[in-house]
Amino acid sequence: MSKSRSTNTKKRTSNGQRVTIGGVSGIVIVVIVIVAQYVLGIDVLNTDDTTAPTSAPVNIGGSTTTTLTAIPGGYDGGWFQLYFTQPINTEDESRFTGAPIENAIIAAIDGAQKTVDMAAFEFNSQPITDALIRADDRGVQVRVVTDGEYGLEDPETTLDQLEDAGITVNSDGNRNAYMHDKFFVIDGLYVWTGSTNITHNGMYNNNNNAILIRSTQLAQNYTDEFNELFAGQFGASSPGEIPNPDIVVNGTQIETFFEAEGNASNGHDLPTRLAELLDEAHTVRFMAFVLTRTDLMDPMIERAASGDLDVMGIVERSQRSYTKSMMCAGLQVRQDGNPDVFHHKVFIIDDDIVVMGSFNFSKSAADNNDENVLIIHNAAIASAYLQEFQTRWNEATVVSASDLNCS
CATH class of the missing domain: 3.30.870.10 (Endonuclease Chain A)
Known part of the structure; x- marks a missing residue:
C-alpha cells in the first residue's frame, strides 16, 4: 500500500474575523462573546463545562432539556448542530452543490478567526477547498493532515490546490494503516466530526452523519490529537493521553x-x-x-x-x-x-x-x-x-x- 509525502508547517497571523456558524447566535452576541473570549480571556461560551467523573460515568442524557430545532439537513441544539446526508446518487459534481452538510462546513470555515485544523481521510470537495483557501488568504492558520493513499494519492483530490496556495498538507506516509479521521477544529472552540468524508460521494451519495459542537474542552482534546498527527505520530504509537476524556x-x-x-x-x-x-x-x-x-x-x-x-x-x-x-x-x-x-x-x-x-x-x-x-x-x-x-x-x-x- 503506497503512501505519500509530508511538508513543513507554515504559520500565518490572524486578522480577527468573527465566527459565524449556521445561525447559532446573532452578530451582537457574537461580538460580545469574542471580546470576552479572546480579548479578556473569559470562557463565557461554556460556563457549565465541568469534568465528569472518569471512574463512574453517569448517564445523564435522560435528564437533559435539550430542544432540537429543525434546520436544513439536520437539527440545531444551540450548542451543537447535527447533520445527516440526504443521498441523491449522482456523479455530476458541477450540477449538484449546496448540500446542507457541505454548506455547514463552509460556514464554519468562513467564520474562523485564527485557526482551522482539518484531518481528512479523503478530500475532493471543491467548495470546501475554496473556503479553506479563503481562510488562508485572510490570515487564518490552516493546517491539514490526510491519508497518504486515499488522500494525497487520490487522482480526484483537491489537496494539491491547498498546497499550491501555500497551505501545509501532511500525510501519514507509507504505512499499512489509514489516517481515517474526518474532523475539523476551529479557533480552539468548535469541533466538527462524524462519519462523513469531505468528498462529493461522502456528502451527496453516501449515508453519513456529522456533528458540530461548541466546547473549548472538546476542542482541546481534538487539537492535541491533531498536533500529534501533524507531527507524524500515527496509529498505536501515538500518545494516548486525552486532556478531557x-x-x-x-x-x-x-x-x-x-x-x-x-x-x-x-x-x-x-x-x-x-x-x-x-x-x-x-x-x-x-x-x-x-x-x-x-x-x-x-x-x-x-x-x-x-x-x-x-x-x-x-x-x-x-x-x-x-x-x-x-x-x-x-x-x-x-x-x-x-x-x-x-x-x-x-x-x-x-x-x-x-x-x-x-x-x-x-x-x-x-x-x-x-x-x-x-x-x-x-x-x-x-x-x-x-x-x-x-x-x-x-x-x-x-x-x-x-x-x-x-x-
Whole structure:
C-alpha cells in the first residue's frame, strides 16, 4: 500500500474575523462573546463545562432539556448542530452543490478567526477547498493532515490546490494503516466530526452523519490529537493521553476516544467501553458500514436469545457477510437500501446514548488506524439518530435465508 509525502508547517497571523456558524447566535452576541473570549480571556461560551467523573460515568442524557430545532439537513441544539446526508446518487459534481452538510462546513470555515485544523481521510470537495483557501488568504492558520493513499494519492483530490496556495498538507506516509479521521477544529472552540468524508460521494451519495459542537474542552482534546498527527505520530504509537476524556457540555456528558492508541487518561479503549455499554443495554440500534468484531456481536446474540436485549441493525450491503452470525441467529439485521454506500458508524443505546465518529467496528480500526469517536449521553440527540435509523430501516431489506446459507 503506497503512501505519500509530508511538508513543513507554515504559520500565518490572524486578522480577527468573527465566527459565524449556521445561525447559532446573532452578530451582537457574537461580538460580545469574542471580546470576552479572546480579548479578556473569559470562557463565557461554556460556563457549565465541568469534568465528569472518569471512574463512574453517569448517564445523564435522560435528564437533559435539550430542544432540537429543525434546520436544513439536520437539527440545531444551540450548542451543537447535527447533520445527516440526504443521498441523491449522482456523479455530476458541477450540477449538484449546496448540500446542507457541505454548506455547514463552509460556514464554519468562513467564520474562523485564527485557526482551522482539518484531518481528512479523503478530500475532493471543491467548495470546501475554496473556503479553506479563503481562510488562508485572510490570515487564518490552516493546517491539514490526510491519508497518504486515499488522500494525497487520490487522482480526484483537491489537496494539491491547498498546497499550491501555500497551505501545509501532511500525510501519514507509507504505512499499512489509514489516517481515517474526518474532523475539523476551529479557533480552539468548535469541533466538527462524524462519519462523513469531505468528498462529493461522502456528502451527496453516501449515508453519513456529522456533528458540530461548541466546547473549548472538546476542542482541546481534538487539537492535541491533531498536533500529534501533524507531527507524524500515527496509529498505536501515538500518545494516548486525552486532556478531557469525560466532559459535560450544557448538561450533556461526552466521552472522547482516539484509536488506535486507546485512552491512557482513564485506561479504556473504545471496544472495551462499547462492550461495557452493550452489556448494560436494554435496547440497541446500530448503523454500520462494517461490523466484524465478534466481541461485540456474540454478546448481543446471546443476550438477544435470552430476551435480555432488543437489537435492530442496518449494515452496508457489500459488508453483510460479516454479520451473518447475527442474521442466522434471527436478530433483526437488514442490509441497507442505498445504491451507493451506507457509511454510518453508529450505535444508539437505550434511546439515550449515541456512539458516533469515524470508527468502523473492526479490528484494524482499533489496532492500526487513526480514528475518533464520541459517546454522547443525550436523549434528544439519540432521538434524532433514531429518526435517521427508522428512515434507513424502512429503505433496508431482509437478507433471504437462501442467501445466508446458515449452517
